[in-house]
Amino acid sequence: MSFEPPRSDFPILAREVNGKPLAYLDSAASAQKPKAVLDAMTEFATTEFANVHRGVHTLAAAATQRYEAARARVARFINAKHSDEIIFTRSGTEALNLVSYSFLSPRISAGDEIVLTRMEHHSNIVPWHFMRERKRAVLKWVDVRDDGTISPPAIQTLLTPKTKLLAVTHMSNVLGTINPLKEIISIAHAKGVPVVVDGCQGVVHDTVDVQELDADFYAFTGHKLYGPTGIGVLYGKRAHLKSMRPFNGGGEMIQEVSRDRVTYAEPPARFEAGTPPIIEAIGLAAAIDYLAGFNRAAVREYECAVYTYAREAVRQFNWLRVIGEAPNKGAILSFETQGMHAHDVATILDHEGVAVRAGHHCAQPLMERFDVTSTTRASFALYSTREDVDRLIAGLAKARKILGE
């Protein structure tokens, strides 16, 4: 399969940073946007925009139709059975918080357990800490092995009759590990435990079929998927969503409000209080259309080839330790540089026009597991190239020259 990175679809990639061409290797934090997405949003906002669901005028009807079509597009993208299983949120984080407040909170009491892995992003940790703080639930952690993988049988042993939820990421934002979701979910379901999946990275690099996975909830964000910021998605099985209380209260989410009584709309409206991110939904649908225009398997193969090129190239540095060597991983290269702090490395790389992320990547329990406070992370997308990697390698050599022992 051949795949050519569509560099010219992404206008920002043509710019310079600090006098050097931009080598953008921070797509796991947020991906750059193709012109198709920006154009779709502008076109919608200039020709069809109005608030959704309430108006009877022409534009309100057009905007509602486009907004609901975006929902259907998302549903098709992850193969949800019904469009009403797709809830638009403000972010992936909000999607996970929605599960915590509306699904788990009424079902969990003191001493009940939530099982989560040590490779979770803080957004799939803190909502469960809320349950620990407010409901005195117990968090049980699935350990991460040295190569950055987790063991499904180890998950099995942690599940008890008190387990009310399993929270697991599809793909680690630090290690790149792609978890065997289908196996994990079937283990959890065998013990009657529902599973919420953080798909913020996974949905970008892997194909997702929520029915095949049998996921109870699958959350992701728009901006890492080449779409706009300000929009996230929560997929939830229809039966779950119907059984859940609302999250936020306000307009759009009610059936009827009187002075002493309120009834709620059916999902998904029940969970979309207030004016939703309408323009962003149009942008997200455009991003999905854009991505679907490629052979996804070829994209993945290409991204993995760029990753492997980088992985091999850093072997020349005996002061660099790669963290995350899972056999099945997405295109993320995290590493520790002995004697050099990640922030110093990132500052020097930035001066070479190379944008990487340095820090704990909102995954402190994982950093602790690997005994580091921070790492440098280069993350790749469909527009990344081997030239970007060459620039990274040259920048690392320069950093060593400046900072080295």
Next chain:
Amino acid sequence: MTIDDSLRELYQEVILDHSRHPRHFGPLQHATHNGEGYNPLCGDRVEVHMVLDGDGRITDIRFEGRGCAISQASASLMTDMVAGRTMKEAEKLMSGFLHLVKGEDASGLSEDDHDRLNVMAGVSAFPMRVKCATLAWHTMKSALEGGASAKTE
């Protein structure tokens, strides 16, 4: 100033020397004032320990923790410079230092202090790194004020 020049100024030899061989590093027994600083952005931590005498003079100071070259060098330089000063003098030095690394008017500093702190002035060209440079100083201040923990955000 070219980009490479600004990078060279940021990571000049004095800074790297301080970060590789920090002065006054380690625990301090019988400390009268302790502070803990944390940068939630990068997860770096620093502890500052001091002994103050009856006149409010810092007779001994040490720091612990790990962090980037900028934060380590800044902490090391700070401990070098505040030892022997009174609380008031240390706070005045800090205020001048903060101006300096933000690229603001640091004329409140004596000529000698300005000369010694000036190695950190290159930070002002890197706004994302100012917090690295100021963490130890905020921590020292919170220790002087009674040990509440300092955060850079």
